[in-house]
Amino acid sequence: MQNFRLHTPTQIIFGEGQVDALKDLLPHGTRILITIGGGSVKQNGVLDQVMTALKDHEVDLFEGIEPNPKYETLMQAVEQVRQQHYDLLLSVGGGSVLDGTKFIAAAAHYDPSEDPWRFVEAGGLGIKQAMPIGCVLTLPATGSESNANSVISRLSTGQKLGFASAKVIPQFAILDPTHTYTLPTRQVANGVVDAFVHTIEQYLTYPVNARLQDRFAEGILQTLVEEGPRALAEPHNYEVRANIMWSATMALNGLIGAGVPQDWATHMLGHELTAVYGLDHAQTLAVVLPSLLQVQRTQKHAKLLQYAERVWGLDCSDPEHAIERAIEKTRAFFESMGTPTTLAGYDISNPDLDLLVKRLETHNLTQLGEHQDIDLAKSRLIYQMAS
Amino acid sequence: MQNFRLHTPTQIIFGEGQVDALKDLLPHGTRILITIGGGSVKQNGVLDQVMTALKDHEVDLFEGIEPNPKYETLMQAVEQVRQQHYDLLLSVGGGSVLDGTKFIAAAAHYDPSEDPWRFVEAGGLGIKQAMPIGCVLTLPATGSESNANSVISRLSTGQKLGFASAKVIPQFAILDPTHTYTLPTRQVANGVVDAFVHTIEQYLTYPVNARLQDRFAEGILQTLVEEGPRALAEPHNYEVRANIMWSATMALNGLIGAGVPQDWATHMLGHELTAVYGLDHAQTLAVVLPSLLQVQRTQKHAKLLQYAERVWGLDCSDPEHAIERAIEKTRAFFESMGTPTTLAGYDISNPDLDLLVKRLETHNLTQLGEHQDIDLAKSRLIYQMAS
Numbered sequence: 001m002q003n004f005r006l007h008t009p010t011q012i013i014f015g016e017g018q019v020d021a022l023k024d025l026l027p028h029g030t031r032i033l034i035t036i037g038g039g040s041v042k043q044n045g046v047l048d049q050v051m052t053a054l055k056d057h058e059v060d061l062f063e064g065i066e067p068n069p070k071y072e073t074l075m076q077a078v079e080q081v082r083q084q085h086y087d088l089l090l091s092v093g094g095g096s097v098l099d100g101t102k103f104i105a106a107a108a109h110y111d112p113s114e115d116p117w118r119f120v121e122a123g124g125l126g127i128k129q130a131m132p133i134g135c136v137l138t139l140p141a142t143g144s145e146s147n148a149n150s151v152i153s154r155l156s157t158g159q160k161l162g163f164a165s166a167k168v169i170p171q172f173a174i175l176d177p178t179h180t181y182t183l184p185t186r187q188v189a190n191g192v193v194d195a196f197v198h199t200i201e202q203y204l205t206y207p208v209n210a211r212l213q214d215r216f217a218e219g220i221l222q223t224l225v226e227e228g229p230r231a232l233a234e235p236h237n238y239e240v241r242a243n244i245m246w247s248a249t250m251a252l253n254g255l256i257g258a259g260v261p262q263d264w265a266t267h268m269l270g271h272e273l274t275a276v277y278g279l280d281h282a283q284t285l286a287v288v289l290p291s292l293l294q295v296q297r298t299q300k301h302a303k304l305l306q307y308a309e310r311v312w313g314l315d316c317s318d319p320e321h322a323i324e325r326a327i328e329k330t331r332a333f334f335e336s337m338g339t340p341t342t343l344a345g346y347d348i349s350n351p352d353l354d355l356l357v358k359r360l361e362t363h364n365l366t367q368l369g370e371h372q373d374i375d376l377a378k379s380r381l382i383y384q385m386a387s
Numbered sequence: 388m389q390n391f392r393l394h395t396p397t398q399i400i401f402g403e404g405q406v407d408a409l410k411d412l413l414p415h416g417t418r419i420l421i422t423i424g425g426g427s428v429k430q431n432g433v434l435d436q437v438m439t440a441l442k443d444h445e446v447d448l449f450e451g452i453e454p455n456p457k458y459e460t461l462m463q464a465v466e467q468v469r470q471q472h473y474d475l476l477l478s479v480g481g482g483s484v485l486d487g488t489k490f491i492a493a494a495a496h497y498d499p500s501e502d503p504w505r506f507v508e509a510g511g512l513g514i515k516q517a518m519p520i521g522c523v524l525t526l527p528a529t530g531s532e533s534n535a536n537s538v539i540s541r542l543s544t545g546q547k548l549g550f551a552s553a554k555v556i557p558q559f560a561i562l563d564p565t566h567t568y569t570l571p572t573r574q575v576a577n578g579v580v581d582a583f584v585h586t587i588e589q590y591l592t593y594p595v596n597a598r599l600q601d602r603f604a605e606g607i608l609q610t611l612v613e614e615g616p617r618a619l620a621e622p623h624n625y626e627v628r629a630n631i632m633w634s635a636t637m638a639l640n641g642l643i644g645a646g647v648p649q650d651w652a653t654h655m656l657g658h659e660l661t662a663v664y665g666l667d668h669a670q671t672l673a674v675v676l677p678s679l680l681q682v683q684r685t686q687k688h689a690k691l692l693q694y695a696e697r698v699w700g701l702d703c704s705d706p707e708h709a710i711e712r713a714i715e716k717t718r719a720f721f722e723s724m725g726t727p728t729t730l731a732g733y734d735i736s737n738p739d740l741d742l743l744v745k746r747l748e749t750h751n752l753t754q755l756g757e758h759q760d761i762d763l764a765k766s767r768l769i770y771q772m773a774s
Contacts, residue, residue: 001629003402008395014646015390209626211613212633215606223598239596242388246599246646259401259633 001210004259010146011172014246016238018174019046019136022053025172026088026134031058033086035077035101037065037093044182046138050092060084065093069100071117071154074107078116081108081131088132091170094139094187102150102168105131120152124163133170138179140245141191141282143198143252145173160275175249177241185232189337190282192228195248196221196333197285201264202257204293204303205370210260214306217256220247221311229336265368266292269379272359277348286334286341291385293327295378299371343387356383388597391646397533398559401633403625405561406433406523409440412559413475413521418445420473422464422488424452424480431569433525437479447471452480456487458504458541465494465503468518475519478557481526481574489537489555492518507539511550520557525566527632528578528669530585530639532560547662562636564628572619576724577669579615582635583608583720584672588651589644591680591690592757597647601693604643607634608698616723652755653679656766659746664735673721673728678772680714682765686758730774743770 013021026032032054034047041047051059062077081089081104091101107116109129119126137145144150148169153160180188203217223243230240250256269292270284279287297304301323308314308326316322331341343351357380360366368374374382400408413419419441421434428434438446449464468476468491478488494503496516506513524532531537535556540547567575590604610630617627637643656679657671666674684691688710695701695713703709718728730738744767747753755761761769 001402001626001633003405005398005400007398009398011392011394011396012645013392015388018390209630211610211630212606212637215609216603219599219602219606222602226598239388242646243596243598246388250599258399259629 001208001213001259002261006254006258007166007169008146008253008255010170010253012146012175012249013172014175015242016176016178018176019049019053021174022050022090022134023056026054026057028056029058030088031084031086032088032090033060033062033077033081033084034090034092035062035065035097035104037063037067037097039063040182041092041138044138044179046136046179047092050090050136060086065097065100067096068151068153068160069096069103071103071120071152072156074100074103074152075116077104078107082112086131088134091133091135092138094137095142095144098133098135098137098144098170099142099150099152101133101135102130102144103152105133105168106165117154119165120161120163122163123161124148124165127163127165127167130165130167133168134172134174135170136174136176136179137245139183139187139191140175140180140248141194143195143249145170145175146249146253160271173249175245177238177245180241180245181236185338186280188231188235189228189339190280191248192224192231192244192337193282193286193334193339195244195251196224196228197266197282197289198251199224199256200289201266202260202262204300204307205261205263206300207302207306208260213256213258213260216250218307218310220251220256223247225311225333228333232337261370263370265374268360268365268368269382272356273343275359276352276355277343277346279346283339283346286339287343287345287386288382290327290331290334290341291382292374293330294385295382296369296374297323297327299369299373341386348387351383351387353380353383356380388595388600388646389648393641393645394553394556395533395640395642397557397640399533399562399636400559401562402629403563403565405563406436406440408561409437409477409521410443413441413444415443416445417475418471418473419475419477420447420449420464420468420471421477421479422449422452422484422491424454424484426450427569428479428525431525431566433523433566434479437477437523447473452484452487454483455538455540455547456483456490458490458507458539459543461487461490461494461539462503464491468495469499473518475521478520478522479525481524482529482531485522485524485531485557486529486537486539488520488522489517489531490539492520492555493552504541506552507548507550509550510548511535511552514550514552514554517552517554520555521559521561522557523561523563523566524632526570526574526578527562527567527635528581530582530636532557532562533636533640547658560636562632564625564632567628567632568623572725573667575618575622576615576726577667578635579611579618579631579724580669580673580721580726582631582638583611583615584653584669584676585638586611586643587676588653589647589649591687591694592648592650593687594689594693595647600643600645600647603637605694605697607638607643610634612698612720615720619724648757650757652761655747655752655755656769659743660730662746663739663742664730664733666733670726670733673726674730674733674773675769677714677718677728678769679761680717681772682769683756683761684710684714686756686760728773735774738770738774740767740770743767
């Protein structure tokens with residue numbers, strides 16, 4: 001096991017009807033700015049639940065944080081926050097609304113003579129303080145509800161950058177599985193695939209004898225494999241939604257990544273597919289991961305065997321065959337979620353490998369993976385095998 | 388899955404050499420009272436490491452917190468704290484030192500005109516504020532390093548009571564597996580058994596389809612089964628000690644108990660064995676648990692089968708046989724840790740069943756377990772079968 005630090009300070013309030021807890025969580029007199037996205041939380045009644053719980057509180061609303069939240073939009077909220085002096089930001093929605101809210105929280109306390117984009121470009125460095133954040137999460141996927149991460153886009157420059165700061169970890173997160181009943185199928189599938197690949201990135205590397213972290217990761221993967229397809233078949237099955245929601249949080253709150261090597265090459269290669277072809281984030285992961293596992297199967301050999309045996313219950317007496325089947329099963333799982341695993345599956349017939357590799361080079365992503373041995377040639381091969 | 392709240396705010400700093408982190412964790416000028424037990428941390432060099440890391444800080448020392456920490460001892464520290472106005476209490480030692488430090492932290496901010504024993508008797512109610520606590524943990528067992536719990540004894544009244552308050556959850560915990568190398572064999576064994584039974588109390592009840600919590604619990608149990616005996620055979624095996632230390636923390640920080648029924652009858656019955664016969668806490672658990680599982684095997688049938696299959700890898704085609712074997716294997720595991728699983732194993736040949744049951748009655752422990760169906764008659768049977 002490697003040395004590590006782990007801090008998961010977000011109070012989790014989980015279950016049906018837990019939005020009610022807001023009225024006791026937040027002292028009277030707390031001035032709250034609620035942040036939402038495009039309005040789905042208005043249509044499905046979640047915002048009404050929040051407003052009812054906070055009917056004796058001072059509440060304002062900021063609407064319109066987009067998927068892939070935009071700096072330009074968020075700066076309007078920053079302006080409002082600076083004028084109104086709220087005590088807390090309450091994000092009601094999915095990971096994008098929450099990521100945007102993290103930016104607002106940090107920008108509100110940033111030196112007003114500086115452009116807050118500076119701390120985004122610095123990856124979060126320079127954030128000395130931030131407003132307290134709470135959230136009511138409606139889309140289990142990114143783990144943003146209990147971690148320090150945020151991804152923000154800027155229209156004027158075409159940039160999409162991540163930043164991280166312990167100051168923007170939400171103080172509390174309300175997770176009500178019934179809030180996910182009305183999600184479109186594609187978003188449910190994306191959330192499951194996203195959580196699955198988050199787990200893989202922290203698990204499928206090389207062994208460091210971190211037995212508990214491995215088993216926790218395997219537990220998340222098995223749960224997603226069992227419950228993912230059921231979530232599509234039985235959208236109002238509470239237990240299924242609860243298991244998925246909790247798995248998604250646990251997949252990226254730091255727990256399973258503590259003390260172990262991490263990969264994240266699938267994410268890096270996926271980002272370029274989103275940028276060039278507009279695929280959903282989770283779709284890019286489903287496309288890249290199976291190819292990446294093939295290309296890296298020597299480096300990942302020991303962990304691939306463990307994955308084959310423990311997650312997929314495969315007979316490992318013929319190791320190479322078991323690994324082959326584990327990769328096939330991974331692919332079949334994504335496909336069973338309605339998520340194609342090749343670029344052809346998204347009608348991209350001749351992917352521009354030169355462009356994709358050139359973009360990686362431009363972004364200085366020339367040494368990826370837990371061994372930093374995925375160079376541009378390997379990345380090209382992974383894209384090619386994913387065509 | 389049941390609704391739940393989960394709050395694990397302790398920052399974990401894990402690994403060899405991490406005591407050094409103290410110097411950056413604590414701002415200069417922080418006035419620190421270090422609390423220790425009987426001196427083992429002086430002999431094994433841990434206190435020296437702490438003092439070296441804090442050589443530029445203002446540090447005082449309070450010595451002599453006993454196993455089963457005593458109110459009378461702790462009140463001396465409370466007096467010192469009230470006079471000296473420290474900013475932080477730093478517990479260096481095992482769970483007892485830390486439990487005692489939690490009492491000091493809460494008592495220091497308690498109304499000086501009231502006896503702090505009041506909040507202990509109230510189970511923690513009435514604690515409005517407490518001093519910040521950090522810890523350097525040297526004995527993995529109780530999970531006290533990242534939870535709200537403490538158990539305190541009072542000599543003058545013969546009481547031993549637990550209290551809990553979110554205010555006394557440590558802000559940080561430094562876990563260095565090398566600090567456990569010099570523990571006596573019995574304490575290593577006790578810690579492993581304790582962590583194992585903590586996990587069982589939150590796992591082996593009845594199914595609520597909380598798949599992730601089940602798998603996390605199973606992961607802890609499997610890890611302890613694999614690594615426990617190795618810790619005795621290879622006391623300086625870092626990886627083994629690291630896996631045990633991390634398992635013990637995860638066993639009782641709230642994570643695996645979130646959203647599931649809990650039992651704790653083994654603990655309640657065990658406490659009386661400690662009181663009457665002076666057995667170590669973990670020894671009482673090893674004695675009670677196998678009998679309790681026999682007596683409750685109908686109520687726990689589904690989970691016992693799952694336990695047999697997933698933790699012990701048993702063929703479950705004959706369910707009753709599989710359950711029988713799982714209980715046998717549990718017993719054999721405790722025995723392999725050098726921990727006898729019958730009272731006879733501690734030279735207690737004719738246990739006073741009347742007295743034990745009478746004590747349960749006096750303590751109002753007449754409806755125990757996840758179904759509250761362990762009445763005094765069942766408790767008597769469990770004690771009898773454990774003889």
